[in-house]
Amino acid sequence: MRxxxxxxxxxxSLWLGALLGLVWTWWLAxxxxxxxxxxxxxxxxxxxxxxxxxWAGAAALLVAGLLLAGPLxxxxxxxxxxxxxxxxxxxxxxxLRVLVTERPKPVRSAGxxxxxxxxxxxxxxxxVLHAExxxxxxxxxxxxALLAPFATWSEIIPGQExxxxxxxxxxxxxxxxxxxxxxxxxxVAATEAPWWQRAAESMREALRNACAVLPEEQAGLVPGxxxxxxxxxxxxxxxxxxxxxxxxxxAVSGSNVAIVCxxxxxxxxxxxxxxxxxAALSGAALAGFVVLAGGEPSVLRAGVMGAVALxxxxxxxxxxxxxxxxxxxxxxxxxxxxxxxxxxxxxxxxATAGLVLLAPRWAExxxxxxxxxxxxEGLAVPAAAFVVTAPVVAGMAGQLSLVSVAAxxxxxxxxxxxxxxxxxxxxxxxxxxxGGQLIVRLAGPEAGWxxxxxxxxxxxxxxVLAWPSGWWGGFLALVVAAAVVLALRHRRLRxxxxxxxxGALLLVVPGKVxxxxxxxxxxxxxxxxxxxxxxxxxxxxxxxRAVVVDAGPEPGPADRCLDRLGIERVPLVVLxxxxxxxxxxxxxxxxxxSVGAIAVGPGRQPGWAWRxxxxxxxxxxxxxxxxxxxxxxxxxxxxxxxxxxxxxxEGEDDDxxxxxxxxxxxxxxxxxxxxxxxxxxxxxxxxxxxxxxTDLRAEILKVPHHGSRFSLPQFLAAVSARLALVSVGPxxxxxxxNPTTLDTLTADGAxxxxxxxxxxxxxxxxxxxxxxxxxxx
Numbered sequence: 001m002r003x004x005x006x007x008x009x010x011x012x013s014l015w016l017g018a019l020l021g022l023v024w025t026w027w028l029a030x031x032x033x034x035x036x037x038x039x040x041x042x043x044x045x046x047x048x049x050x051x052x053x054x055w056a057g058a059a060a061l062l063v064a065g066l067l068l069a070g071p072l073x074x075x076x077x078x079x080x081x082x083x084x085x086x087x088x089x090x091x092x093x094x095x096l097r098v099l100v101t102e103r104p105k106p107v108r109s110a111g112x113x114x115x116x117x118x119x120x121x122x123x124x125x126x127x128v129l130h131a132e133x134x135x136x137x138x139x140x141x142x143x144x145a146l147l148a149p150f151a152t153w154s155e156i157i158p159g160q161e162x163x164x165x166x167x168x169x170x171x172x173x174x175x176x177x178x179x180x181x182x183x184x185x186x187x188v189a190a191t192e193a194p195w196w197q198r199a200a201e202s203m204r205e206a207l208r209n210a211c212a213v214l215p216e217e218q219a220g221l222v223p224g225x226x227x228x229x230x231x232x233x234x235x236x237x238x239x240x241x242x243x244x245x246x247x248x249x250x251a252v253s254g255s256n257v258a259i260v261c262x263x264x265x266x267x268x269x270x271x272x273x274x275x276x277x278x279a280a281l282s283g284a285a286l287a288g289f290v291v292l293a294g295g296e297p298s299v300l301r302a303g304v305m306g307a308v309a310l311x312x313x314x315x316x317x318x319x320x321x322x323x324x325x326x327x328x329x330x331x332x333x334x335x336x337x338x339x340x341x342x343x344x345x346x347x348x349x350x351a352t353a354g355l356v357l358l359a360p361r362w363a364e365x366x367x368x369x370x371x372x373x374x375x376x377e378g379l380a381v382p383a384a385a386f387v388v389t390a391p392v393v394a395g396m397a398g399q400l401s402l403v404s405v406a407a408x409x410x411x412x413x414x415x416x417x418x419x420x421x422x423x424x425x426x427x428x429x430x431x432x433x434x435g436g437q438l439i440v441r442l443a444g445p446e447a448g449w450x451x452x453x454x455x456x457x458x459x460x461x462x463x464v465l466a467w468p469s470g471w472w473g474g475f476l477a478l479v480v481a482a483a484v485v486l487a488l489r490h491r492r493l494r495x496x497x498x499x500x501x502x503g504a505l506l507l508v509v510p511g512k513v514x515x516x517x518x519x520x521x522x523x524x525x526x527x528x529x530x531x532x533x534x535x536x537x538x539x540x541x542x543x544x545r546a547v548v549v550d551a552g553p554e555p556g557p558a559d560r561c562l563d564r565l566g567i568e569r570v571p572l573v574v575l576x577x578x579x580x581x582x583x584x585x586x587x588x589x590x591x592x593x594s595v596g597a598i599a600v601g602p603g604r605q606p607g608w609a610w611r612x613x614x615x616x617x618x619x620x621x622x623x624x625x626x627x628x629x630x631x632x633x634x635x636x637x638x639x640x641x642x643x644x645x646x647x648x649x650e651g652e653d654d655d656x657x658x659x660x661x662x663x664x665x666x667x668x669x670x671x672x673x674x675x676x677x678x679x680x681x682x683x684x685x686x687x688x689x690x691x692x693x694t695d696l697r698a699e700i701l702k703v704p705h706h707g708s709r710f711s712l713p714q715f716l717a718a719v720s721a722r723l724a725l726v727s728v729g730p731x732x733x734x735x736x737x738n739p740t741t742l743d744t745l746t747a748d749g750a751x752x753x754x755x756x757x758x759x760x761x762x763x764x765x766x767x768x769x770x771x772x773x774x775x776x777x
Contacts, residue, residue, distance in 0.1 A: 002331050004548035006323060006328035007322075007323045007330075008291065008322065008326050008332055008463040009326055009656075011325075011327075011329040011330050011333075012213055012335050013033075013065065013294035013448070014033060014072075014252060014329070014330050014334065015329060015333055016032055016335065016338050017029040017032030017033055017072070017530040018072060018076075018333050018337040018339075018340035018341075018393045019340040019341060020032060020519060021073065021076040021337070022076065022175060022176070022337065022340060022341050023341065024082050024188045024260035025720055026073055026077040026079075027073075027077075028594040028747065029072060029073045029076055030073040032494055033070075033072075033073060034065065034254075035065070035571070041060075047241060047295050049445070051487050053147070054352070058061055062711060064468070066263075069316065071334070072333075072334060072337055072356075074174070075337060076337060078141075078142075079142055079143075079176045079178055081129075081200055082140050082142040082178040082179075082775070083138050083139050083140050084128065084131060084138060084140040084142055084144065084168065084178045084179045084283075085142070085178040085179055087133065087138065087168050087247060088168040088169055088170045088171070088178070088179035088180070089170060089225070090168075091167055091168060092167070092168050092179065093133070093134075093165070093166070093167055093168075093218060094131055094133050094138065094166070094168055095128075095131070095132045095163065095165045096128055096129075096130070096131050096132075096144065096163070096164050096165075096181065097128075097129045097130040097131070097161065097162075097163050097581035098126035098127060098128055098129060098144060098146070098161070098162060098163075098164065098626055099126060099127045099129055099155070099159075099160075099161050100124055100125075100126045100142075100156055100158050100159065100160050100161075100162065101125050101126055102125040102158055102160055102294070103125065103157070103158060103294050103557075104122035104123070104124045104148075104155075104156055105122060105123045105124070105151055106119035106150060106154070106231055107119060107120070107121045107122060107123055107147070107150075107759045108235055108238075108530075108556065109121075109236075109555065110553060110582045110707065111580025111581060112532070112553070112580055112608040112719055113551050113579050113580065113581070113656040113659075114132075114580070114605070114609070114656050115658060116577060116580055116606075116608050116612075117553065117580055117584050118148070119150045119154075119231075119555060121148060121149060121150050122146075122148055122149055122150050122154050123145055123146070123147055123757075124142055124145070124146040124148060124153065124156060125142070125143065125144075125145060125146075125177075126143070126180075127143055127144075128140045128141060128142055128143070128144055128148055128420065135608045137236065138180065142176070142177070142178035142179070143176050143338075144169060144177060144178060144179050144180065144181055145172075145177050145179075145180045145181070145417075146164055146181055146183050147179075147180055147181065147183065148164065149183070149184070149186075152185075152186035152187065153183070153186070153187060154231075156187060156502035157195050157197050157201050158193065158294060159193040159194045159200065159229065159355060159529055160190050160191055160192070160193045161189075161190070161191040161501075162187040162188065162189065162190045162191075162543055163187070163188040163189045164181065164183045164185075164186060164187060165183070165188075165199055166181045166182045166183040166185075167182050168180070168181050168182065168183070168410050172212070173341070173555060174342050175337075175338035175342070176336075176337060176338045177217070177338075180301060181203070181371075183484075190699060196291050196563050197291075197475075198292075199291075200291050200292050200294065201440070201645065201704075202430060203292055203426050203429075203430045204223070204227055204229055204292070204426070205517055206426065206429035206430045206433065206436060207222070207223050207226065207227070207229075207378070207425060207426040207429060208223055208229070208231075208232065208421070208437070208441070209429065209433065209436075210425055210426075210429040210433065210437045210439075210440045211223060211232075211440055212434035212437075212441065213437045213441060214440065214441070214444045214445075214612075215232075215448070217234060217237055217451050218408055218444050218447040218448050219232060220233040220234060220237065220441065220452065221233060221237065221250070221420070221447045221450065222422050222443050222444075222447050223414070223422075223627060224250035225249060225250065225418050225419055225422055225428070225443075225447065225450075226251075226256075226419060226422035226423055226712065227252065227294070227295055227560075228251050228252035228294075228299070229252065230250055233250065233564065234555060235554055235555075236554060236555040236556040236588070237454065238250075238456075239556070239558070240454040240458040241402075241454045242250060242399075242401075243399075243457070243463055243464050244401060244403060244404065244407040244454040244457035244458045244463070245386070245393070245401035245403065245404025245405075245407055245408065245457075245459035246388075246404075246407055246408065246450070246453070246454050247459075248347065248413055249411065249415060249450070250284035250353075252293045252294075252299050252384065253709070254295075255682055256289070256419060257286060257289060257290075257303050259415070259416045259419045259420065259436060260285060260286070260289050260420070260423055261282045261286050261289075263416075263420045264281060264282045264285040265278055265282050266777045267763050268281060268282070285558070286303060289303070289423070290303045292423075292426065292688070294764060299576075300332075302333060304328045304331070308551055312746070314456040317650040321351070322356065322357070322439065323441050325349065325352055325353060325356070327416055329349055330677070332345070332612075342756060343392055343395070344381075344490075346392045347392050347393070348387055350388045350389055350392060351385055351388060351389050353388065354384045354385055354387065354388030354389070355384060355385060356388070358380075358384040358388065359380045359381045359383075359384040359385075360380075361378075361385060361521055362379075362380035362384055363376040363380035363381075364376075364714050365539035366379060366380060366512050371479075371625070379409065380753060381412070383405050383493045383508045383638065384563040385408065386404045386405045386408065387481055387484075388481075388650055390404075390477055390481055391474045391475070391476075391478035391481055392474055394473055394476075394477035395468075395472075395473040395474025395475075395477065398466070398467055398468070398469030398473065398558050399465060399466055399673065400464070400465040400467045400477065401457075401463060401464055401465075401524070401587055402462060402463055402464070402465055403457040403458075403460050403463045405686050406457065407453055408455075408514035408763055410453045411449075411453050413446075413456075414446035414450060415446075415450075417442075417443070417446055418443045418446035418447055418450070421440065421442045421443035422440065422443050423437050423439040425437075425439040425442075425443065431580060433494065442540075445657060459560060459563075463744055492743050502709075509515055513708075517567045518760070518762075518775050519564065519566070519762060520762050520764050520773040521672070521764075521775070522764050523539060523565075523602045523762040523763065523764050524538070524539050524671050524672035524673075524763055524764060524765060524770075525537070525538055525539070525668075525670060525672060525675055525700065525725075525762070525763040526565060526760055526761065526762045526763070527559070527702070527753070527758045527760070527761045528552065528556055528557065528558055528561035528562075528727075528755070528760055529755040529756075529758075529760050529761075529775075529777075530551075530552030530553065530554075530557035530585060530727070530729075531552065531553055531554070531557060531558065531560070531729035531730075531731030532553060532580065532581055532728065532734075532757070533548070533550070533553035533554075533581035533582060533585075533727065533729070534550040534552065534576070534679070534680075534702075535548065535549070535550050535551050535552040535557070535558045535561065535567060535585065535727070536549045536550065536677065536702060536727070537549075537561065537567065538560065538638050538639060538668055538670065538675070539639075539670070540571065540635035540637060540638045541635060541636035541637025541638060541640065542569075542635070542636060542637075542673075543625040544566055544567060544568040544569055545567065545568070545569045545570070545571060545633070545635075546562075546565065546567045546570060546588045547570065547571060547572045547573075547574065547638060548562070548570050548572075548574070549573075549574045549576060549666070549677055550574070550575060550582040550583070550645075550679075551573065551575070551582065551583060551584065551585035551586040551588070551589050552581070552582070552584060553580060553581040553582075553585065553729075554584045554585055555584070555585050555587055555588035556583040556585065556588055557585060557588075558588055558589055559585070559589065559591045559592075560590065560605075561760055562593065563592075564775075566595050567593060568592075568594070569593060569595075569596075569597065570589060570594070570595045571594060571595075571596040572596055572597055572598075572599055572633070573586065573597070573598045573599065573675065574590055574599045574600075574627070574640075574664060574666070574680075575598065575599070575601075575613065575664075576601070576664045576665075576677070576679030576680070577601060577611065577659055577662055577663040577679050577680060578600070578604075578605065578606060578609035578610055578659065578666065579606075579656065579660070579680065580608070580609065580618075580658055582679070582680075583609055583612065583613060586598070586612075586616055587616055590597065590616075590620050593619065593665070595622055596622065597612060597622050597623045597624070597625050598616070598617050598622060598623070598624050598625065599612065599625045599626070599627050599664075600624065600625070600626060600664070601625070601626070601627055601645060601647050601648070602626065602645070602648045602662065603645075603659060603662035603663075605659050605662075606656075606659070608741065627642045627664055628642065629642055629643075629644070629646070630642060631647075632651065636638040637670065637671055637712035638666070638669065639668070639669040640666050640667065640668050640669075641667045641668075641669075642664065642665070642666060643649070643665045643666065643667055643686060643689065643694055643696075644661050644665035644681070644694070645661065645664065645665065645666065645681070645685055645688070645724075646684075646685070646688040646689060646692055647661075647688055648661075648662040657659075657682055657684075660679070660680035660681060660682050660685075660705060661681055661682055661685035663678065663679025663680050663681045663685065663686070663688065664677075664679055665677065665678055665681060665685075667698060670763075671765045672700065672763045672764055672766075672771075673698070673699030673700055673763075673765075673767040673769060673772040674697070674698040674700070674768045675698055675699070675700040675701075675702065676696060676698035676700070676701050676702065676721070676762075677702045677705040678701070678702055678703070678721055679704070679705075680704060680705040680706075681704045682705060682708075682710040682711075683710050683711075683712060686704070686711065686715040687710045687715075688711065689715070690714060690715060690718060692711070696718045696719045697713070697718070697719060697720055698720075699721060699722050699723065699752065699769060699770050700721060700722070700723045700724075700725065700763055700770055701716075701719050701723070701725065701745075702723060702725050702727070702728075703724050703726045703737070703741070703745070703752075704734075706726065706727060706732075706734070706736040706737060707726040707728060707735070707736050707737020707738055707741050707742060707754075708729040708735075708736055708737070708738055708741065709735075709738035709740055709741060711741050711744075716741075716744055716745060717748055720748060721745075721748075721750045722749065722751065722769055722770060723750060723751050723753070723772060724745045724750040724751065724752045724753070724769050725753055725755075725765065726742075726752060726753065726754045726755070726763060727755050728754055728755060728756045729755075730757075731758040732756075737754065751772065753772055753774065757777070758774040758775075758777075759775040759776045759777045760774075760775040761772060761773075761774055762777070764777070
């Protein structure tokens with residue numbers, strides 16, 4: 001089937017002109033517009049009457065050029081010379097009256113010390129209505145990004161007018177945003193949002209409440225699948241969806257629109273409704289879904305793109321998809337030039353084009369080779385989507401998922417029913433909460449399947465390939481993708497590509513899967529690579545059983561470390577102290593394995609962490625124990641003795657030092673030698689142990705506090721370890737491990753290993769003492 005490409009040059013010129021104007025300067029947009037006008041005039045003059053059907057394309061190119069040379073260029077010039085833009089370069093304090101245009105987007109922060117992981121701030125897009133610097137007015141009608149406290153700003157709704165005060169900063173993105181403002185206080189003089197925005201927020205809240213009947217991860221995923229609400233999504237699951245190439249499922253896109261409107265059209269066809277009634281009702285469903293999802297620019301973009309593809313295909317006019325897509329691109333870029341630099345906009349346009357232009361041809365090719373029709377489409381659609389969107393995703397995320405096609409093939413069958421059930425539950429729950437809960441249970445199995453697919457795909461060795469980020473990384477990925485596609489069109493080149501891939505697999509697979517032989521036979525201790533935190537595993541001498549000391553800063557890494565070791569039963573989890581980088585991954589220790597108990601020291605600070613530990617213990621129905629000084633615990637090949645803390649302060653702790661000094665200190669007896677597990681004890685706690693005359697000698701030392709500078713040389717000398725394990729994350733902002741501490745350990749005769757460079761590190765018994773096996777990064 002031939003497609004009509006006459007409007008494509010107009011769309012590309014408008015997009016390119018806006019992109020150049022935003023990334024570099026406004027006059028490049030004017031230059032691009034002038035070039036488009038010149039080319040269109042030449043085309044009109046040169047075209048013969050026999051080719052008059054191309055005049056529409058030339059006219060469209062002329063219109064696109066005029067839009068670039070006129071209104072769009074002026075908007076870019078105005079944004080570039082906005083007064084707030086200049087003040088942002090100097091970090092000026094201002095007060096703004098703004099109109100909120102998008103829902104607040106949580107900014108997640110990793111947990112550290114006594115700071116809990118999770119969102120602590122939100123990013124909000126808004127249009128400036130009035131600005132003041134001190135008592136002096138500032139002329140501005142630009143767009144700003146508010147970076148505001150989560151607790152007081154997360155409930156703001158699009159359409160509200162609010163007053164905010166704070167310090168200006170240059171915008172991070174190359175769009176129409178003239179400045180960012182770091183807001184310190186709560187919103188002031190907030191007006192009421194329009195009724196449709198309030199109704200949409202009420203329905204989204206009803207969906208979140210209805211999802212409470214589902215398991216935690218499914219409850220956070222369903223709102224993301226339906227309306228792009230990822231506020232309840234865990235950081236672990238978010239990362240796994242990114243690694244598996246499934247993150248597009250949690251953003252409102254044209255596929256959401258197509259699923260919703262397609263379900264309405266299918267129902268109307270079953271009821272034998274006429275074309276006009278079907279078009280009217282599906283249009284009403286589309287408008288309702290756009291409002292439900294927030295009515296933001298990104299949602300409007302998805303609505304336009306999804307509606308274009310859906311209506312053209314539903315009406316049996318596939319040839320109209322390309323011109324309609326090009327026209328929609330022109331309208332959207334002219335309406336909001338910032339879309340020209342939006343990764344989401346690029347994904348929508350490119351994915352729609354790929355599904356229209358590539359997927360049908362690939363499906364036909366597979367059918368000619370004997371693949372059944374249903375399976376052919378099931379393979380062609382995700383493959384085409386992956387190929388055309390891979391450059392954008394690579395540039396956006398700085399990585400390329402090599403399991404994306406397989407993961408999307410496995411996920412595809414459940415996306416539509418999960419979305420339909422979720423939308424239906426949203427509508428019903430607003431008026432009948434119990435009914436909404438009943439319907440949302442139907443979406444639970446589909447969401448659970450997506451969690452399994454994302455988790456297992458992200459765990460595949462080599463699933464993620466590091467890639468340069470930004471536009472240059474995207475361009476490089478585009479070149480590679482184009483070269484592969486062109487190569488596959490020629491038989492000889494296909495053979496070369498196959499040989500290259502085979503060679504790569506022979507190099508990569510042994511290094512990732514076969515060569516390490518992980519875990520090493522007879523391992524006694526493993527320091528897990530969990531990033532900037534601690535998690536150690538001590539073998540009990542029984543197959544598949546081990547004691548875990550600390551669980552790292554976030555769910556996921558500790559679970560994967562235990563999976564690699566084949567641990568199915570954990571008789572005891574010891575939390576050395578309650579800082580976030582030691583308890584953040586506690587929940588994931590329970591993933592797919594039984595746990596006997598959770599043990600803690602005498603410390604109860606910070607309060608949120610103590611409550612979290614108690615909630616996890618209660619949810620999994622395991623006891624929460626306290627380890628008293630001098631207590632001993634025994635297993636066939638492991639014994640633990642509690643050596644500290646000698647003293648726990650109950651006073652205020654501004655910098656976390658007192659909580660660190662309250663860490664449980666253990667001596668473990670293992671077949672590889674004795675191990676001193678020190679948590680994050682610092683100078684005072686180390687001095688207490690030395691003053692008490694505690695026997696600290698051990699062959700293996702878990703270096704205190706990730707190798708920080710707060711370690712006494714006398715303490716390290718008293719341990720006199722032959723092997724020092726440093727659990728630390730790469731590129732951390734604390735300067736861990738400290739070079740002085742490492743030099744002291746080395747001078748005392750210890751071999752130092754680091755999880756940031758060595759990955760998981762195992763200690764095994766050897767005739768001459770403990771030996772080390774590094775898994776590698």
